Every structure is written in structure tokens, then in C-alpha cells.
Amino acid sequence: MTASTPLNPALTTWTGHEGLPRFDLVKDTDFAPAFEAAFMTHEAEIDEIAGNGDAPTFDNTVIALEIAGDELSRISSLFWNKAGADTNDTIQALERDIAPKMSRHYSKIGMNAALFKRIDTLWQNRESLGLDVEATRVLERHWKGFVKSGAKLAKDEQERLAAINETLAGLGAKFGQNVLADEKNWALFLENDEDLAGVPDFLRDAMAAAASDRGEMGKYAVTLSRSIIEPFLTFSDNRALREQAFRAWVARGENDGETDNRGLIAETLALRAEKAKLLGYDNYAALKLDNTMAKTPAAVNGLLMQVWEKAAARAREEEADLAKLIAAEGRNHDVMPWDWRHYAEKLRAEKFNFSEGELKPYLQLEKIIDACFDVAQRLFGITATEKKGIAGYHPDVRVFEIRDAAGKLVALFLGDYFARSSKRSGAWMSSFQSQHKLTLKNGTVGELPIIYNVCNFAKPAEGKPALLSLDDARTLFHEFGHALHGMLSNVTYPSVSGTGVSRDFVELPSQLYEHWLTVPDILKRYAVHYQTGEPMPEALLGKVLAASTFNSGFATVEFTSSALVDMAYHTAETQGEPMALEAATLEKIGMPKSIVMRHRSPHFLHVFSGDGYSAGYYSYMWSEVLDADAFAAFEETGNPFDPDMARKLRDNVYSVGGSIDPEDAYKGFRGKLPSPDAMLAKKGLAA
Ligand SMILES: [Zn+2]
Numbered sequence: 285m286t287a288s289t290p291l292n293p294a295l296t297t298w299t300g301h302e303g304l305p306r307f308d309l310v311k312d313t314d315f316a317p318a319f320e321a322a323f324m325t326h327e328a329e330i331d332e333i334a335g336n337g338d339a340p341t342f343d344n345t346v347i348a349l350e351i352a353g354d355e356l357s358r359i360s361s362l363f364w365n366k367a368g369a370d371t372n373d374t375i376q377a378l379e380r381d382i383a384p385k386m387s388r389h390y391s392k393i394g395m396n397a398a399l400f401k402r403i404d405t406l407w408q409n410r411e412s413l414g415l416d417v418e419a420t421r422v423l424e425r426h427w428k429g430f431v432k433s434g435a436k437l438a439k440d441e442q443e444r445l446a447a448i449n450e451t452l453a454g455l456g457a458k459f460g461q462n463v464l465a466d467e468k469n470w471a472l473f474l475e476n477d478e479d480l481a482g483v484p485d486f487l488r489d490a491m492a493a494a495a496s497d498r499g500e501m502g503k504y505a506v507t508l509s510r511s512i513i514e515p516f517l518t519f520s521d522n523r524a525l526r527e528q529a530f531r532a533w534v535a536r537g538e539n540d541g542e543t544d545n546r547g548l549i550a551e552t553l554a555l556r557a558e559k560a561k562l563l564g565y566d567n568y569a570a571l572k573l574d575n576t577m578a579k580t581p582a583a584v585n586g587l588l589m590q591v592w593e594k595a596a597a598r599a600r601e602e603e604a605d606l607a608k609l610i611a612a613e614g615r616n617h618d619v620m621p622w623d624w625r626h627y628a629e630k631l632r633a634e635k636f637n638f639s640e641g642e643l644k645p646y647l648q649l650e651k652i653i654d655a656c657f658d659v660a661q662r663l664f665g666i667t668a669t670e671k672k673g674i675a676g677y678h679p680d681v682r683v684f685e686i687r688d689a690a691g692k693l694v695a696l697f698l699g700d701y702f703a704r705s706s707k708r709s710g711a712w713m714s715s716f717q718s719q720h721k722l723t724l725k726n727g728t729v730g731e732l733p734i735i736y737n738v739c740n741f742a743k744p745a746e747g748k749p750a751l752l753s754l755d756d757a758r759t760l761f762h763e764f765g766h767a768l769h770g771m772l773s774n775v776t777y778p779s780v781s782g783t784g785v786s787r788d789f790v791e792l793p794s795q796l797y798e799h800w801l802t803v804p805d806i807l808k809r810y811a812v813h814y815q816t817g818e819p820m821p822e823a824l825l826g827k828v829l830a831a832s833t834f835n836s837g838f839a840t841v842e843f844t845s846s847a848l849v850d851m852a853y854h855t856a857e858t859q860g861e862p863m864a865l866e867a868a869t870l871e872k873i874g875m876p877k878s879i880v881m882r883h884r885s886p887h888f889l890h891v892f893s894g895d896g897y898s899a900g901y902y903s904y905m906w907s908e909v910l911d912a913d914a915f916a917a918f919e920e921t922g923n924p925f926d927p928d929m930a931r932k933l934r935d936n937v938y939s940v941g942g943s944i945d946p947e948d949a950y951k952g953f954r955g956k957l958p959s960p961d962a963m964l965a966k967k968g969l970a971a
Contacts, residue, residue: 291314291317291318291321292309292310292311292314292318294306294309294310294314295310295314295315295318295355295358295359295362296318296322296354296355296358296359298358298716298717300674300675301671301674301683301696302685302693302696302732303696303717303731303732303734304674304683304696304716304734305358305362305677305716306675307362307675307676307677308675310362312366312372312374312375312378313374315359315362315363315375315378315382316378316381318359319356319359319363319382319385321355322353322355322356322359323356323385323389325353325355325356326352326353326355326356326389326393327389327392327393329348329352329353330349330352330393330396330399333345333348333349333352333399333402334396334398334399334402335398336402340402340403340405340406341406342406342413342415342419342423345399345402345403345406346403346406346419346422346423346426347722347777349399349426350422350720350722350777350778350779351722351723351724351725351778354724354725358716358717360386361714361715361716361717362716363375363378363382364714365677365714365716365736366677367379368707368708368712368714368738369677369678369700369706369707369708369738370677370678370704370706370707371464371706371707371708372706376461379457379461380454380457380458380461383453383454383456383457384450384451384453384454386453387449387450387452387453388446388449388450390433391433391434391445391446391449391450392446393433394429394430394432394433394434394435395433395434395435395437395442395445395446396435397435399430400430400435400436403423403426403427403430404427404430404435406423406427407423407424407427410423410424417943417944418775418776418777418780418943418944419776419777421780421942421943421944421945422777422779422780422943425779425780425942426779428574428575431563432563432571432574433445434446434562434563437562437563441562444562445559445562445563448555448558448559448562449559451551451555452552452555452556452559452895455548455551455552455555455892456552456892456893456894456895457893458548459537459545459548459549459552459889459892459893460708460889460893460894462537462542462543462544462545462548463536463537463543463545463708463709463886463887463889463893464708464709465542465543466508466535466536466537466539466543466887467507467508467509467536467709468705469543470507470508470532471494471495471498471505471506471507472505472506472525472528472529472532473495473500473503473504473505474491474503474504474505474506474525475502475503475504478522479504479522479525480504480520481520481521481522482519482520482521482522483504483516483519483520484515484519484641484644486515486641486644486751487512487515487516487519488504489742489744489745489748490511490512490515490742490743490744491504491505491506491507491512491516492504492505492745493742493743493744493745494507494509494512494742497704497705498705506525506529508532508533508536508709509703509709509740509742510709510710510740511703511740511741511742511753511756512742513529513530513533514625514755515640515753516529517529517530517622517625517626518625518626518628518629518640519626519629519641520626521626523622523623526622526623526626527620527622529622530621530622531622534621534880534884535886536886536887537884537885537886537887538884538886538887544886545885545886545887545892546862546863546885546886548892549862549885549886549892550859550861550862552892553568553853553854553856553859553862554859556568556854556898557856557859559571567581567854567855567856567857568854568855568898568899569581569584569851569854569855569899570855572854572898572899572900573899575786576786576787576788576789576900576903577786577788577789577906577946577947578788578902578903578906581851581854581855581899584851584899584902584906585848585851587902587905587906587909587960588844588847588848588851588902588905589848590960591840591844591905591960591964591969592841592844592845592848592873594840594964594969595836595837595840595841595844595967595969596837596841596873596874596876597837598836598837598840598968598969599837599838599840599841599876599879600837600876601837602628602835602837602838603619603876603878605631606619606623606624606627606628606631606878607619609627609630609631609634610623610627618877618878619878620877620878621878621879621880623878624838624878624879628834628835628838632831632834632835635831635834636827636828636830636831636834637827638824638827638828638831640753640754642824643753643754643811643820643824643828644751644752644753645751645813645814645815646811646812646813646814646819646820646824647751647752647753647754647756647757647811648749648750648751648752648812648814649701649741649749649750649751649752649760650749650750651810651811651812652752652757652760652761652801652810653699653760654810655761655801655806655809655810656760656761656764658806658809658810659761659797659800659803659806660764660768662925662930663800663925663930663933663934664768664772664930664934664938665688665689666686666687666688666689666694666771666772667686667687668684668685668686668697669684669685669687670682670683670684671683671684671685676698676700677698677700678700678704680700680701680702680704681698681699681700681736682698682699682700682701683696683697683698684696684697684698684699685697686771693732694732694733694771694772695719695732695733695734695735695770695771696732696733696734696735697735697736697737697767697771698734698735698736698737699736699737700736700737700738700739701737701739701741701750701760702739702740702741702742702743702750703740703741703742703743704743707738707740708889709740710740710889711737711738711739711740711759711762711763712737712738712763712766713735713736713737713738713763713764713766713767713770713783713794714735714736714738715733715734715735715736715770715782715783716734716735716736717731717732717733717734718731718733718770718773718778718781718782718784719731719732719733719770719771719773719774719775719781719782720775720776720777720778720781721775721776722776722777722778731778733770733771733773733781733782735767735770735771735782736767737760737763737764737766737767738763739756739759739760739763741756749814751814754828757801758798758801761797761798761800761801762794762795762797762798763794764797765793765794765795765796765797765798766783766790766793766794768793768797768938769782769783769790769793769794769938769941770782770783772934772938772939773938773939773941774939774940775939775940775941775942775943776943777943779942780941780942780943781941781942782941783941784941784942785941785942785946786942786946787896787897787900787903788900788902788903788906788907788946789907789910789946789949790903790907791903791904791906791907791908791911792907792910792911792914792937792950793937793938794907795904795907795908795910795911796910796911796914796915796937798911799911799915799918799924800924802828802829802832803924804825804829805924807819807820807825807828808820808825811825833966833967833968833969836967836968836969837969838879840967840969841875841876841879842879842880842881842882843882843904843905844905845870845873845875845879845881845882846881846882846883846888846901847901847902847904847905848869848873849865849866849869849870849881849885849888850888850890850891850897850898850899850900850901850902851899851902852865852866852869853865853885853891853898853899854898854899855899862885863885866881866884866885883901888901905963908963908966909958909959909960909962909963910950910958911963912958912962912963912965912966913954913958913959913962913963914933914937914950914953914954914958916962917929917953917954932952932953933953935952935953936949936950936952936953937949937950937953
């Protein structure tokens with residue numbers, strides 16, 4: 285970039301509806317020069333704070349840091365949104381380039397000795413600064429951040445740490461791209477009825493759409509998108525095809541050649557271990573858990589193994605039931621991973637006399653979105669209004685205004701629901717702008733949260749309604765729970781806004797929200813047949829609820845094995861061959877050969893595509909312990925929308941972000957800390 289290159293103002297000055305970015309004015313080629321400029325601006329701001337001649341104060345140091353880098357965060361939020369939800373070759377190339385630069389940029393700030401000295405002075409004198417709880421936590425967060433960035437290390441160690449971080453960022457970006465490539469590059473095109481035996485209409489439609497998306501009109505594609513592969517494995521009667529598809533699915537990232545992730549895993553783990561040692565921790569898990577609710581690897585493994593024993597025992601019983609079903613069909617084979625979903629569905633249909641497919645006509649995307657909003661209104665008094673005609677970042681994106689009971693605008697919400705090949709798999713919440721109350725450099729006081737949800741529901745054929753599986757509907761509620769955490773945020777400082785909480789607490793608002801999907805009153809009102817408008821029959825509803833613990837041994841084994849492998853990687857004394865460690869860990873815990881980890885290592889995006897959930901996959905379960913106990917609080921009142929409980933929930937969980945300690949937040953709501961008992965009972969795994 286030269287000094288004369290004009291930067292696109294649409295990247296940083298958002299002039300759309302209520303401050304929404306004008307996505308239509310941003311070009312992919314704008315990002316590279318804008319990042320360069322924003323890095324420099326932020327660096328100058330940091331230098332000014334660090335070089336301030338006045339003695340450090342909370343205002344001139346911590347608050348100044350909180351509001352610095354506004355341009356960079358705007359450009360980043362636009363860029364990472366595209367990289368995840370609507371990527372292309374230009375964005376992917378830039379992603380590989382930007383990820384390490386971003387890491388280097390923040391490493392440099394984290395090792396700024398003059399800046400650390402100011403923060404350290406404030407931290408040492410924190411008792412005398414007259415700070416409230418939130419301000420103290422913000423100061424602590426900055427101080428710990430510096431220490432973990434290597435502020436206390438010698439110069440050569442700092443350089444090594446910066447190099448490690450940079451390499452890790454690049455490895456993470458490549459890992460994610462490899463998985464996406466393996467997902468994109470594989471499809472099984474089916475044509476004749478024999479190959480489609482057992483495949484229900486909704487899946488046929490989704491497979492037809494996926495095939496035409498890939499230029500194979502008139503055929504049916506099995507793809508590796510979870511919304512197609514899982515129902516295919518469930519419903520297809522063709523065992524050979526199920527095996528073929530399953531093997532492709534679990535081999536993502538392990539296909540030799542350019543997209544093979546195994547080498548990247550080894551390199552990543554070795555560098556993470558080295559980094560932990562440099563910073564004075566026993567291992568990488570200890571480093572990652574330092575600032576969480578769980579606090580130590582022992583606490584995490586303790587919970588996981590307690591659950592594992594019960595889950596594995598249940599899974600053995602479930603497998604025996606499936607084996608009987610297979611034998612009854614006159615077949616002579618063991619229960620293999622490509623059989624489990626298929627026979628579990630048959631057993632479910634037999635036991636509960638309904639199939640997942642029967643639910644689908646009652647689970648219309650539109651209605652489930654309405655249900656999500658209705659629950660939020662009943663609990664928190666907020667309303668959502670769709671603003672048609674306002675452009676999001678892709679034609680499929682929908683924009684909503686969220687208002688409080690008094691009609692005041694409290695957030696913008698964007699929903700991006702359908703799968704497309706430019707979107708990475710999974711579902712997530714993120715933000716373009718976070719809530720806070722500080723005055724920015726341009727004089728703006730506070731900011732409105734602009735939050736979005738991305739999902740990967742199969743797009744219906746033209747003219748047909750989008751129908752969801754129960755799992756999809758839960759995902760929608762889950763991600764909206766995260767969105768509420770961002771939208772109801774009511775804190776002063778940006779760094780503790782909304783989801784700015786510890787990893788093992790961040791899933792509480794989302795997992796808790798899932799409970800309201802199956803509240804009978806909500807299902808009755810919103811789970812209505814897309815053709816007749818009839819509510820889901822009472823009997824079917826009853827069976828659905830009774831069936832909720834069905835197959836929970838399988839699901840818990842899938843999850844817990846992944847979490848245990850994640851912990852094994854990050855607590856290992858020596859770094860051997862990762863796939864051997866995966867195998868040894870599974871061997872040690874007695875993994876059934878009929879079940880595969882929910883995420884095998886070569887496509888374990890949570891752990892390897894970034895640092896977010898490394899030594900942290902357990903946190904979904906940790907949060908489940910919390911959410912089961914939290915929903916029990918409502919059940920105990922006899923009213924799932926109990927106003928007093930809802931107010932406590934909002935005041936202590938959804939609105940406080942990271943402004944208070946998670947244990948205190950939970951106790952403020954519930955009056956006590958939970959044990960795993962409520963979760964085990966919910967899964968039907970209680971002793
Ligand atoms: Zn989540």
C-alpha cells in the first residue's frame with residue numbers, strides 16, 4: 285500500500301440502518317490495504333498510551349486501551365464474517381496472510397514493556413484506586429493478558445513466543461480451510477431408486493438441491509454437511525452406501541495430499557506445549573484453564589471421567605439392543621459406526637412409535653424463529669421486528685430490530701440460516717459491534733450491539749418450506765441464546781461485554797435457552813404442520829419428550845471421548861504422534877468400536893482451527909451442568925417463564941457479560957453452585 289491509496293470509508297464508518305455496515309459498499313480487495321492502515325493506527329494509539337508522560341491512571345491507561353483499535357475491530361469483524369460465512373478465493377488467500385499478521389500485531393502490544401509497566405503499577409495499587417467490581421475485573425483481565433502474552437519474559441523468549449503465536453495462527457487457518465476443502469470436494473451422486481431406498485422426501489429434496497448446487501441437475505447428492513450426512517446415515521437402507529459416506533465423513537482432514545491435517549496437528553501441539561512451558565505452566569491445558577470456572581485439568585478430567593463411566597455403560601446396553609434388531613432382520617454383522625444411527629432410528633421408531641422424519645413437517649424454520657423470539661419476549665420483554673429490504677452481507681441474510689418493553693432499540697440481529705458452499709460448516713454467533721457505555725474518540729457514547737447467527741440448514745427446493753430436524757431447531761435456539769447474551773449485555777467496558785466471559789461459562793446462556801424449545805406451550809404453538817397448520821399431536825409430543833434420553837449413551841460417548849482426547853493432547857508429558865495418542869486415549873477409556881468421536885482429530889475444528897476450544901471442548905459439558913441446574917430453577921417454580929426467576933437470570937447471567945466472576949454470577953441467579961446430578965438426570969444417566 286502507498287500513502288496515496290484511499291481507504292474505503294464503508295469499512296469503518298457504518299452508515300446503514302441504525303449503524304449497520306453498508307455491506308454492499310465493501311469489496312474483497314478493500315481489506316488488505318485497510319488492515320495495513322488499521323494496524324498502524326492502532327499501534328500509534330498504543331504508543332501514545334504507553335508513552336504518556338503522566339502517571340498511569342485507570343482512565344489514561346485502561347479506558348484508553350479499551351477504546352483503542354476501533355478501526356481495526358470494525359475491519360476485522362467484517363472480514364472474519366466473510367471468511368466464515370461467505371468466503372471465496374480472494375478472502376481465503378487474505379485469511380492466510382492476515383491471521384499471522386494479526387497475531388504478530390497483538391503479540392507486539394502484549395510485549396510492550398512501557399505499557400505493561402503502567403498496567404502493572406495500576407494492578408499493584410488496585411486497592412487504592414477506588415475501582416468497582418467491573419473495573420477491577422477489566423484491569424485484572426488486561427494484566428493477566430499481558431503476563432500470558434509474555435510481558436514478564438526476557439527479550440529472546442519474547443521473540444520466540446511471538447514466532448510461535450504467528451505460526452500457530454497460520455496453522456489454524458490452514459487447518460480450517462483443509463476441512464472445508466475436503467467437505468467441498470466430496471459428494472456422492474445418486475440417481476436410481478435402489479440407492480435412495482429409505483431416504484425420506486425432505487432429505488431427497490435437500491440432496492437434489494445440493495446436487496444442482498454442484499451442477500448435477502436431476503441427481504441426488506450425499507454431501508458431508510451435517511444436515512445431509514446425518515439424516516442419510518439415519519435413513520438410508522443401503523448399508524454399502526452408508527459405509528462409503530460415513531468413511532468419507534470421518535476421514536475429513538485425513539485424506540493424504542494437500543488437505544491432510546495430521547502434520548498440522550503435530551506441529552500445533554508441539555508449539556502449544558512449548559508456549560505453555562515458556563509462560564511457566566506445566567502444560568497447555570493448565571495455561572488455558574487458568575482463567576476459567578473449572579480452573580485445573582484435574583477438575584475437568586474429574587468431571588469427564590465421572591460422566592464417561594456412566595455413558596459408556598449405557599452405550600454398551602444400547603449397542604446390545606441394536607445388535608438384536610440387526611439379528612432380527614436376519615443380518616449377520618456387528619454394530620458398526622455406519623449402522624448405529626440407522627438402527628437407533630428404527631429402535632426409536634419402534635419404542636416410541638415415531639420417527640424423526642415425522643417431526644419434520646411440524647418444524648418449519650419460520651415458526652421456530654418466531655418461537656425463539658416469543659420465548660425472549662416472555663422471559664426478557666424484548667420484541668423482534670424484521671426489517672425487509674435492508675441488505676445483509678448475503679442475499680439470504682435477514683435483519684431484525686430488537687426493542688425492549690418500552691420500545692427502545694436495544695440491538696440489531698442478523699439471521700443467516702441456510703447452508704451454501706461458501707460457508708464453513710457448523711453454526712455460530714458473532715458480532716459486528718458489541719455493547720458498552722464508554723465514550724469513543726469520535727464522541728460517540730456507548731454502542732448498540734449488532735449480533736448475527738449463522739446456521740447451515742439445508743435450503744429447501746424452490747417453493748417448498750424450510751423444514752428442520754429437532755436437532756436443527758435446538759441449534760437455532762442455541763445460537764439465539766448466544767445472540768441474547770450479546771444483545772442483552774449491559775456493561776460499561778467493551779472487553780467484558782456479552783460473550784466476553786470464560787469459555788466454560790459462555791455456553792450457559794445458549795444451552796440453557798435450548799430448554800425452552802421443548803416447553804409444551806411453545807411446541808404446541810409453534811410446532812405446527814406446514815400444510816395443515818395442525819399442532820404436533822399431543823401423543824407425538826409426549827413421545828418426543830419421553831424419547832429425549834433415548835440413545836444418550838451414544839451421544840455422551842461421542843462427546844466425552846472427543847473432550848478426553850482434547851485434554852490428553854494438551855496435558856501430554858511428551859508430544860508423540862498425535863493419531864497414536866488419539867488411539868491410545870480411546871483404548872485406555874475403552875471406546876466402543878461401534879462409535880466414533882464426535883470430532884476426530886483431523887477435523888476437530890474447535891480445537892485446531894483456532895485456539896478457542898483447545899483444552900476447552902469439555903466446556904460444553906461444564907455448561908450443561910450449569911444449564912440443567914439453571915432450568916431446574918424454573919421447573920421448581922412450576923412456571924417455565926417465572927417472571928422473578930427470569931429477572932434474576934437476566935440480571936445475573938444474560939446482562940452482566942464478564943463484569944463479575946462466573947461463580948458469583950451463577951450464585952446470584954441460583955443462590956448456590958450446581959453439581960453434575962441435574963445434568964446426569966436430564967440425560968437419563970443418573971445412577
Ligand atoms: Zn454455543
